[in-house]
Amino acid sequence: MRALVMAALALALVASGWAVQAGPAPVRFTLGVDQEVVGLDPHIVTAFSSFRRLDLLYNKLVRYNDQLRIEPDLAESWETPDARTYVFRLRRGVRFHSGAELTSEDVKFSLERVLDPATRSPGRSYIDVIESVETPDRYTVRIRLRHPLASLLSGLASGNLAIVEKAAVLQHGNLQRVVAGTGPFMLAEWVPDNYMRLVRNPRYFRRGLPRVDEVVFRVIPDQASLLAGVRSGALDMATINQGSVVVQAKREPGVVVLQKPGINLRIFSFNTTRPPFQNPAVRYALSFAIDRDAIVQTAEMGFAEVSGPVPASVRTYALPVSQFPSYRRDVARARRMLAEAGYPNGFSTRIVTSPTYEGGIAVAQVIQAQLREVGVLATLEQVEWGTYIDRWVKRDFDTMVELRGGDPDPDRFLYRTFHSTGAVNNFLFKDEAVDRLLERGRVNLDPERRKPIYAELQTLLVERAPALFLYVPYETQVLRPAVRGFRLVGNGSLYYLEEVQK
């Protein structure tokens, strides 16, 4: 009996490295990710993990390239006859996975579906200045705006504004389970929590792409396991966000690490309606109390870049952090400012955090230790993810560690986050000067004139401190050395998988 079991074990181990395949095997690219997705309707989903898959299934009118500049996607070119009108010329001969040709009608339908409040699309707020969408001919789309919006193209490049096939939506109701896109890959098989298999779209409009026959997404929640998967050959690439695993990966000759500062921003938020944080001086004092470099070194193992309100990776707009006085830690000054604000002995507060990566438990621990040095005693409230979201929505926190999805256009990120009417201003932050700058920045289309506005705004936001801006984490992919042609976009997108080879 025992001998039998041992033999079985030995056989299984030997067989692990051994596989037979008949005929010319399709080239399969396996990608490890740590989260399963809930649905696939590009207009409805909100999770980062969903967008990574939609990148391969759908296209948008325009997209960001790996320099974070807008480039054509389904739209071949566009012009703005006046500040309130955009005219897009579509590529000809683009076909949906169903075989039907993409026309201006599908674009109009997609935009209107996002704008329809009944769809409940998170993308609606990006483009709600759209007054009308017209289709002068089969390959032209004209968009009229209520007022000029500098971040319109950025909004249209969002994953939530994918162009879908009108007929498919009318047939299926929504697209959570079916795919009606033009993307380089088509959905073949989906076993939740196990894998999703995509196959090459033979009619893809970028000639010669994609270069692999299949892309398989494997869901493995554990980060160390993801690296082990790449090391052992079960995965060709894995998305990693845990610093310790990245350190290990960099030491290994058998794997390649690609890294780039991402677009998401780690912040430490205040509820600006709760004492003592309704006093901007207290919030600003804490900006001097924390050591951002130490946070990056410990919580992210150095794989992040200290940033102001505009993600540091957006080089066109982001001010160098050396221009923010409070970014040089000064405990004495922080204490003095607290004393002037009426808290000579500091105060007690609570930090809401969660053990997931987004919930930033490590960041919270460092901030807690640093605040102690200026007399602020913070208790951690570590809650699981569900409760965390609940507290976030209800604005039920003193302070909170967050990871915000940033954007290459400063308007799209900052307006909804810090304007007093902003959709995700859960700091309950109200500041007239900030509101005015945000409003000026968004109607100005000329980047050269926008720059000074956003420079002033960044300085102001750091001082008024609705949140302490900390850093942008690096985006990290771990690959097998044989993989060629992959590039990081810098906003998490994976659409360069269409150019990947192995």
Add this chain to the structure above:
Amino acid sequence: MPPERRWLTVVGGAVVLTAVVVAAVGPALWMESALVMRTERLLEGPSWRHPLGTDQFGRDLLSRLLVGARPSVVVAFGAVGCATLAGTTVGVVVGSVGGLADQVAMRVADVLFAFPGLLLAMAVMAVVGPSLRNLVLVLGLVYTPQFMRVARASALAVRREQYVEAAEALGASRWRIVARHVAPNAMAPVLVQISLGLSLAVLAESALSFLGLGIQPPVPSWGNMLSEGRQFMEIAPWNAIAPGLAIALVVLGFNLLGDGLQELLDPRMRPEGL
């Protein structure tokens, strides 16, 4: 008891006693050094200054290990204590009186038993929020039915023994019989269950920490040290080895002590423990 078994029991007792003493004084003596972060000394290996090395935040691992003994020991003794008290009392009583009370109690135990334990703990922790006290109560609840069953089974068996029947024939009251005869004689199997339960509780605390529902940082427990240290397994293995060894050692201590005590209390039984 043969000398080497007696010796092992003493070792087990010494380990458990050490853990208890460290748990009692640890937080008072070393809390400060367990919490202070030193950014210039991240993930350092063992040295004279830091005999067990430092963690991700440059905190001294030895201090954290000594402070972290308390939650682990409290959870183990607390949870098993609650379960033993509740489970044994109910088990012995219903096993002795029988009838409807017995039926109802056993059905309730069945429900708790059939409910997957870790799921129950996870769900309850999500409701009441993670804290040391809640952890003790939840794990206590999860372990109660096991003690109830064991105690009830031995109560049933003891009741059929001649000395109990004799006491009944002599007109002793039912409660007197339970207290004087049934309960003491049902203790041996309960004792085995206790040593097993203590080990399981220590491990359960670490599993819940792994899922983020255990002792809250920055206060260390062996469970959360182990689950935090796990991610540094390849670049700084000492982070996970120390708490892992501590857990293994204490579990070992519980088992050795349990085996020894059992043999001591009930010499008729052959040594059960391996």
Add this chain to the structure above:
Amino acid sequence: MSRYLGRRLLGAVPVLWGVVTLVFLIIRLVPGDALQLFLGTQVEMTPEQMAELRRVFGLDRPLWAQYLDYLGRVVQGDLGVSLRTARSVRGEIASRLPVTVQLAVLAVGIAAAVAVPAGVAAAVSRRAWVQACLRVAALAGLSIPSFWLATMLVLGASRVGVRVLGTYVPVWQDPWRSLETLLLPAVALGTGLAAALMRYVRASVLEVLGQDYVRTAWAKGLPARAVFRRHVLRNALIPVVTVAGFQLGYLLGGAVVVEEVFGLPGMGRLALGAILQRDYAMLQGVVLVTATLFVLTNLLTDLAYGWIDPRIRYD
């Protein structure tokens, strides 16, 4: 026999009812709103839209009405629809169950295969070093957390060039690959089990060896092998079956931690996700199915006694 079966099955009904009720209550006490979680932090919704959604999912009705409604549908075998994925709970569970059953059976199998010979050896061996080694091995097995062992196995195996983390395929599609994927996770799960099981085997073998009928058999001059097979092993198996059955039922609840590390799509992860996402219907379904399996496994265990030891009668 059939009367016994009937009574046992009938007895399971109140237990399952209790389980359903308990989970129904617990999950509704948890703070956090399923709908809000579903929508995440990026969507703005008016209170009217929220109320409408709540109505669609039946979350606007009083608790007792939801409860009665749920019980009614469960009795008809309808477990409802997942709040999160809008797929049928039964379908989701059906796709996860094979993974979990395979994993649990394999883990218990491995544990038994190791524990029975080791336990017997520990009981009969007179060599001190054998005793000592087995004792240390058993205690080590008992004191290693399974998530820890799982991580070690993944890292270790990937270092020595073994392909880990293969994609799960059901055993009926490709038995070989299925075994390949599940072997390491099963070892991670089975280790602790093996250690516990070994204690029981040793204890019961020792007890049986002391019984009169075994002494008689020896005295009759039967060969050791025959005594062992006919008497010792057979009787020693009873506690083993009890414990193995119990553990199997327990493992069917899903080994959350091991599934997380190995990326297996089992019941444990389904349950964890359901708790974290407040997916009421899904969690209720998972717990109910798990509890049912647990009860059934225990019943099978009891029936197995009769097969092992014909003296045991059911009435």
